[in-house]
Amino acid sequence: MAKLIDGKLISSQIKDELKAEVEELKAKGVTPCLAVIQVGNDPASCVYVNNKKKACAYIGIESLSFELEEQISQEELLTIIDELNHNEMVNGILVQLPLPKHIDENTVIHAIAPEKDVDGFHPETVGNMCIGSKGFLPCTPAGVIQLLKRSNIDIEGKECVVIGRSNIVGKPMAMLLLRENGTVTITHSRTKDLKEITKRADILIAAIGKPKFVTAEYVKEGAVVVDVGIHRNENNKLCGDVDFDDVVGKVSAITPVPGGVGPMTIAMLMNNCVETVRQ
Numbered sequence: 001m002a003k004l005i006d007g008k009l010i011s012s013q014i015k016d017e018l019k020a021e022v023e024e025l026k027a028k029g030v031t032p033c034l035a036v037i038q039v040g041n042d043p044a045s046c047v048y049v050n051n052k053k054k055a056c057a058y059i060g061i062e063s064l065s066f067e068l069e070e071q072i073s074q075e076e077l078l079t080i081i082d083e084l085n086h087n088e089m090v091n092g093i094l095v096q097l098p099l100p101k102h103i104d105e106n107t108v109i110h111a112i113a114p115e116k117d118v119d120g121f122h123p124e125t126v127g128n129m130c131i132g133s134k135g136f137l138p139c140t141p142a143g144v145i146q147l148l149k150r151s152n153i154d155i156e157g158k159e160c161v162v163i164g165r166s167n168i169v170g171k172p173m174a175m176l177l178l179r180e181n182g183t184v185t186i187t188h189s190r191t192k193d194l195k196e197i198t199k200r201a202d203i204l205i206a207a208i209g210k211p212k213f214v215t216a217e218y219v220k221e222g223a224v225v226v227d228v229g230i231h232r233n234e235n236n237k238l239c240g241d242v243d244f245d246d247v248v249g250k251v252s253a254i255t256p257v258p259g260g261v262g263p264m265t266i267a268m269l270m271n272n273c274v275e276t277v278r279q
């Protein structure tokens with residue numbers, strides 16, 4: 001019987017730990033402050049931004065909200081980011097992605113001061129992660145590592161296979177597994193014999209962006225499967241990159257969608273916000 005890795009429970013535990021830590025910091029006169037910038041009214045972005053603000057309020061992190069018009073120019077957005085970079089009251093800056101097409105995401109990511117880059121996307125932050133230096137970790141992959149650790153799943157020496165190589169999930173996921181001494185293989189859309197590779201995995205991470213792509217034939221008996229994907233199916237129900245019902249009978253542990261990796265992303269963002277003021 002597969003163990004269900006409960007991201008809802010683990011993320012609540014992390015948020016409660018952070019809340020206690022923030023209370024202690026406040027007693028010493030320190031309150032972390034996150035600036036959240038949203039451009040336009042994309043419905044999914046509105047939900048994500050609201051959830052981030054709610055998590056800040058729960059933990060005791062101050063949040064400043066910048067709701068900017070869809071038509072704002074790149075220059076104007078960069079000016080706001082520059083002001084926040086220099087504002088000593090602001091510890092973290094988050095720009096909700098995706099941005100409208102006339103704004104270059106990379107330019108915006110580069111503009112955020114690395115010491116305030118709580119999403120962990122700035123090249124300097126990424127570089128620090130790769131060489132194992134101190135710094136923010138990207139939230140979704142860091143959340144996966146916490147899910148594994150807090151479920152007592154050892155990574156050291158394990159065959160870890162990541163499906164997907166995006167800058168936000170796949171690549172940093174592979175780096176963090178490597179930092180935990182996993183033996184890591186990254187696969188992508190040009191990988192040959194994908195099933196043969198995924199079937200070697202003790203720990204399989206699916207970050208493909210294709211609903212229910214990973215079926216039982218991709219998975220080794222007794223493997224641990226982590227599903228990063230989020231999709232809405234034809235009945236408007238959430239599902240992941242893994243065909244949960246097909247795979248669950250074969251694995252030793254698995255994350256559900258919803259309630260797996262999803263809630264961990266915000267918990268790790270909150271951890272990065274607290275990290276900005278940890279002494």
Ligand code: NAP
Pocket residue numbers: 140163164165166167168169170187188189190191194207208209210228229230231241261262265
């Ligand atoms: P992405 O940028 O679209 O990347 C998908 C990756 O999967 C690419 O590297 C692509 O390879 C690879 N891929 C596509 N088809 C494949 C195939 N047939 N075989 C092997 N590899 C294949 O997606 P992403 O941003 O990494 O996100 C992945 C999933 O995670 C999405 O469902 C997204 O919604 C979800 N997500 C969830 C969270 C969360 O908080 N839980 C956060 C971020 C993302 P190429 O590079 O060769 O194109």
